[in-house]
Amino acid sequence: MPSITFVHPDGRAQRVEASNGESAMQAATRQDVSGILAECGGNAMCATCHVYVDENWLARLPAIGDDEDALLDGAAAERQANSRLSCQIKLGAELDGLVLRLPERQT
């Protein structure tokens, strides 16, 4: 069972346990991580699950999809090279220990 860490804008780290196959967004919302709104429920339509992937993990994630890429351009917080949508990050043992930073805002 992978565990991942969300780092809030104030630097506070929040570790959550995830199930294999669950998305990082689902793990966050199930365990009340503030800062992940996920208004569209994980359908890659809202960009309110925007996260910044820790640089050490970036290369281990699957390539960004076209829909995700387009949506990130409209994210409320500044898009950066390590921006991803947490609903598109499927968790498994290979991502145990993943670190995701939360943006200042999602809307």
Ligand code: FES
């Ligand atoms: S939850 Fe809406 S795009 Fe991720």
